[in-house]
Amino acid sequence: MNTDVDKLVTQIRQGSRIGLSRSITLLESTRADHRKKSEELLSILLPETGKAIRIAISGPPGVGKSSFIEALGMLLVGQTKKVAVLAIDPSSPITGGSILGDKARMEELSKSDLSFIRPSPSSGVLGGVARHTRETLLLCEAAGFDVILIETVGIGQSEVMAASMTDIFVQLHQPFSGDELQGIKKGVMELADLIVVTKADGDSFTAAEVAKNELERAVMLTRTCEGNIPKVLLTSAHKNTGISEVWTAITSLVEARNDSGSLAQKRREQSRQWLDQEIATELLSLLNSQPRFAEALEATQQRIEASGEHCGRAARALIKSLLAL
Numbered sequence: 001m002n003t004d005v006d007k008l009v010t011q012i013r014q015g016s017r018i019g020l021s022r023s024i025t026l027l028e029s030t031r032a033d034h035r036k037k038s039e040e041l042l043s044i045l046l047p048e049t050g051k052a053i054r055i056a057i058s059g060p061p062g063v064g065k066s067s068f069i070e071a072l073g074m075l076l077v078g079q080t081k082k083v084a085v086l087a088i089d090p091s092s093p094i095t096g097g098s099i100l101g102d103k104a105r106m107e108e109l110s111k112s113d114l115s116f117i118r119p120s121p122s123s124g125v126l127g128g129v130a131r132h133t134r135e136t137l138l139l140c141e142a143a144g145f146d147v148i149l150i151e152t153v154g155i156g157q158s159e160v161m162a163a164s165m166t167d168i169f170v171q172l173h174q175p176f177s178g179d180e181l182q183g184i185k186k187g188v189m190e191l192a193d194l195i196v197v198t199k200a201d202g203d204s205f206t207a208a209e210v211a212k213n214e215l216e217r218a219v220m221l222t223r224t225c226e227g228n229i230p231k232v233l234l235t236s237a238h239k240n241t242g243i244s245e246v247w248t249a250i251t252s253l254v255e256a257r258n259d260s261g262s263l264a265q266k267r268r269e270q271s272r273q274w275l276d277q278e279i280a281t282e283l284l285s286l287l288n289s290q291p292r293f294a295e296a297l298e299a300t301q302q303r304i305e306a307s308g309e310h311c312g313r314a315a316r317a318l319i320k321s322l323l324a325l
């Protein structure tokens with residue numbers, strides 16, 4: 001075995017944050033030799049993963065995700081739990097990087113010896129970002145972290161990605177005064193295990209209460225299956241109120257799902273999904289590495305442009321002809 005990998009394994013087992021950072025950099029690298037090493041590292045450590053509570057914290061930009069994570073994280077490190085904060089963020093073409101998981105909003109937490117904060121990988125397509133985050137999560141578990149919080153912006157695909165690798169999905173909402181509820185997508189509400197209204201303090205306290213009531217009514221309407229209705233809780237990260245109630249709700253959900261076996265079932269399904277995604281990614285890169293594929297792709301593209309051939313059909317014909325080779 002390669003000594004580099006050996007060293008990283010030892011460092012991670014010791015809970016070293018430097019070792020963890022180095023390993024994450026390795027798995028984010030696009031170099032083939034780095035990829036091979038990171039796969040070796042993950043294979044060795046995989047049996048030591050799975051022990052943390054994995055939580056997605058989602059919501060629109062500016063709703064207060066990082067501030068909430070800081071407050072929740074401080075509560076947990078206060079109980080001597082080790083907390084890792086990761087992020088899934090479709091990288092912005094304008095800023096060229098991630099806006100989430102901002103350490104500035106988690107100033108206190110980032111100073112704690114029991115925390116580890118890693119912003120979202122700043123490059124690549126969402127699928128790649130998701131792979132890195134999932135692998136980083138596993139490394140954090142091997143390093144002994146008890147709780148993994150994944151911050152994600154509330155826009156479609158990245159939320160679904162975050163849900164596909166966590167046990168509990170917490171949806172954050174701004175205080176509001178009434179009509180805004182119509183704008184909340186039903187599909188997103190269906191992902192939530194727990195709904196948290198932020199900024200329940202000062203001038204926005206009343207609006208937060210209105211939001212709580214409206215959201216409670218909305219979840220009753222969208223959910224039909226009894227026992228599966230998410231709680232709606234009021235919090236203020238600034239005043240540090242409602243945070244421990246959120247933690248209690250999370251641990252009760254985890255306990256109930258552990259008892260019923262549904263959490264283990266969920267993780268099995270997630271792992272199956274992950275395999276499917278890896279197969280799709282591998283197939284595509286295998287195809288792209290074939291010179292014949294590039295030629296055939298170009299020819300197909302020209303045919304589509306010239307004759308308006310249906311893309312799905314053209315893709316199937318292309319794959320069939322390559323498999324027959």
Ligand SMILES: Nc1nc2c(ncn2[C@@H]2O[C@H](COP(=O)(O)OP(=O)(O)OP(=O)(O)O)[C@@H](O)[C@H]2O)c(=O)[nH]1
Pocket residue numbers: 059060061062063064065066067068099100101102105153198199200201202204235236237238239
């Ligand atoms: N009044 C009040 N303001 C808050 C609270 N939590 C966050 N804010 C404010 O809301 C703004 C956004 O907070 P963040 O924690 O950065 O929100 P975010 O959702 O992580 O933002 P992005 O990562 O940019 O999507 C900041 O100006 C915070 O000061 C709170 O509990 N009360």
Ligand SMILES: [Mg+2]
Pocket residue numbers: 065066067099100101102105151
């Ligand atoms: Mg943030």
